[in-house]
Amino acid sequence: MAMPPSIASAEGGSTLAMQYRDALLGDVIPFWLRHGMDREHGGIMTALDRDGSVIDTDKSVWFQGRAAWIFATLYNTVEQRPEWLEAARSCVEFTRRHCFAPDGKMYFSVTRDGLPLRMRRYVFSESFAAIANAAFARATGDARSAEDAVKCFAEYLRLSFEPGAMLPKYEPTRPMKGVAAHMIGIAAAQELRANLGDVGVSGRTCSQWIDVSIAEIERDFLKPEHRALMEVVGSQGEVLDHCEGRMLNPGHAIECAWFIMHEGSLRKDARLIGLGTTILDWMWKRGWDGEHGGLLYFTDLRGLPVQEYWHDMKFWWPHNEAIIATLLAWKLTGEPRYAEMHRLVHGWSFAHFPDAEHGEWYGYLHRDGSVSSRAKGGMWKGPFHLPRCLWYCSRLLSDE
C-alpha cells in the first residue's frame, strides 16, 4: 500500500484533514442518511448490508442515541443542514416514544415500529440518550431535551455506580468492576458540558463526575507494574488472575486514553495529558499486531490465550479510536512517535476497512485484514465511531 501522509508535515496535515472531511461528508453520513433513516416509523435502522439494503428492521436503542448525537453535533459544529437536524429529531423522538420501559430503564432493542424486544443488564442506552438529547437541545434550544439529557445521565450514573441498583450478572463471590462504566461516564459528561454547560447532575457538576471517574481509573484500573489499563478488576482494584480479569481491550483503553487527553487539553492540565498518553503508549504495545498490522481486539495480561472467540479479529472501532488518540497525542505533545503511530494505524485502517464500491467501512475483518462480514452495520455498528473519528480529527487538524 502507498505510504499514507504524515501529520508531522503541514502538507500531510492538510491532506489528512481533507480526507477525513470528505469521508465524513461525502461518504459516511450520506450512507446512513440514505439507507438507515426510517421514513415510516422514525428513528434509524442500522442492520445494513454492504450496499445499504436493510437486513434486519429491528432497532438498536444505543444507535437511536448515537445517531442523534452525531447528526446534531454536525449541525452544531459543521454546518446547519436541515437534513441533519431532521435525522437527529427523528431519532430523539423515536427514543422518547418507544425506548423506555415503564420503570424508566431503557431497552436495548425494539422492533421497527417501537415495540420492546430486549432489556439488558447494562445502561449504555441511557448514556447515549443523554448525549443525543444534549446535542439536540443545543441545536434546537428545546428545554425538554436539555432536561432529558440530565435525567438520562442521572439514571446512567445511578445504575452504574449505586450498589445494588442493577441486577448483578455474577454471584457475590468475587466482586468485580469494569472500566467501561467510568470511561463512558467521562465521555457522556464531556458531551453534556460541551452542549449544556457544566450542569449539575445527581449532586455533582459534569466536570466533577469526570474527576471522580478519572481518579478511580487511575487508582484502580491503571497498573504501572504491568504497563496496562485493566478492563475489569476486583472491587478494590485487585488484578483478578482469571481469563476475564486478565483480558485487555486495547482499543477500548485507547478510547479511554483520548477522553482523558481531551480533558487535559480543555483544562490545559499536563498531568492529565500525560496520563492519557501513558495509557495510549502501554495499550498500543498491548494491542498492535506486529505480524499483520492493525489492532487486536483482546489480548491477555500475561500473554495467555484469550477465551473470547473473536479475540484476534480486527474491528473497525478500535482503529477509529486509535486514529483519534494518536493524532491528539501528537497535537498535544509534538512527539514524533505519535505521528508515526498515527501514520501506521491510519494507513492500515484506510487500506483495509473502506468499501470503495458501496461506501462506508466494513466492520469486521479477520486477523490478516481480509473481510469477515460484508455488513455495514448491525446492533453494534452504525453511525458512531467512524463518523466521530472523522469529525474529531478533521476539526483537530483544522484547529477548530
Next chain:
Amino acid sequence: MAMPPSIASAEGGSTLAMQYRDALLGDVIPFWLRHGMDREHGGIMTALDRDGSVIDTDKSVWFQGRAAWIFATLYNTVEQRPEWLEAARSCVEFTRRHCFAPDGKMYFSVTRDGLPLRMRRYVFSESFAAIANAAFARATGDARSAEDAVKCFAEYLRLSFEPGAMLPKYEPTRPMKGVAAHMIGIAAAQELRANLGDVGVSGRTCSQWIDVSIAEIERDFLKPEHRALMEVVGSQGEVLDHCEGRMLNPGHAIECAWFIMHEGSLRKDARLIGLGTTILDWMWKRGWDGEHGGLLYFTDLRGLPVQEYWHDMKFWWPHNEAIIATLLAWKLTGEPRYAEMHRLVHGWSFAHFPDAEHGEWYGYLHRDGSVSSRAKGGMWKGPFHLPRCLWYCSRLLSDE
C-alpha cells in the same frame, strides 16, 4: 494433505476404527486426566493452555457433568479402568457439593474450591448433570446417582418447557423458541435410557420425551421449503425474518441429525433415519465451506451477513458432530455420498485441529484453517465433543 481413508472399504474402516480408538485412549483422555483433574478440590478444570497448563482455575459446571459422563461411559463400555471411575466420581461429587444454588437450579461456573460465580438463564448444566449421574449410576450401582439423574433431567425439562419457569431473556413482543432445548433433551433422554432403562421422568418415559421433541423439531423447526433446520423460530414455528431468526448453526443441526438417526437405528425406524439424513444433507450444504473446507459456524437462511462476529470460524465441535453424523448415515444407508462426506470432514478435521506436539485438538481456527487460539480448553471446550466422537465412531466401526 494425504487422502484420508474411506469408510467405504473394509480396510479403510478398520484403519479409521484404530485411529479413533488410539486418539481417544492414547491422546485425548490421558490429556484431560493428566492436566485437568483437580486433585486438591475434586472435579475438573478445563481452561488449559496448549501444553495442558492451567490458565484459569474457575470451573465450568457443564464440564463437571460432561467429563463425568465421558469417563463413566468409557468405564461402562470400553474397559473398567479404575482411573476413569475415579475421575467420574470426582466430578459427580464436586457437582453434588458445589454446583447447586439453594433453590435447586444449577450454576454455570464456580471457583476452584466450589464457590458460586455465575448463574445463567439456561439449563444445560442440569442436562449434563443428568447424563453424568446416569452413567455413574450404571458404573457403580449407586442409587443416589440414579435418583439424581432423574431429578436433574426433570428439572431440565421443567425449566426448558414449562412456560414462565425461567426468567425470559426477551420481552414478550416476539415469542421465540430454540431447537437446542429439544435436541439436548433428546440426547439426555437417550443417555438416561441407555444407562438406567426407559425410566419415567415427569410423567413420561425417556422414549416418550424423545418422541415429543422429535415431533416438535419436525413440525416447527424443519423447513422443507428452505431445506433447512432452523435454530430459532416463533412460538408457532414461524420463520422470523430477522438476523437471529435466520441464523443457522449447521454443526448444531448436524448434531441433532445424528441424535435422530441414532434413535432411528435403535428403533429400526426408517422414517426417523430418513429424517436424520435429510437434516444432515440440507445442513451440510448450508455449512460446508466450499472455499476453504471445514464447517462454517453460522450461516444465514437467505445468505445475508450473520451478526455474530465468529460466524465464519472453524470450531472443533461441529466437525466432531459431522464426523459422527456422516459415518452413522453411511452405516445406516450405505449411500456412497455419506462415505465421501465423511472422508471430507474427517480429512479436513485431522489435518487442521490436532496438536501434534502437545496432543488434543485446538478448538478455534480461522476460516482458512489457521489456528486462532492455542488453548485446549475453557468454559466451552473440555472433554466432551471430541472424545464422544472418537468413542462413538470407534464403536460404530467395530459394530459394538
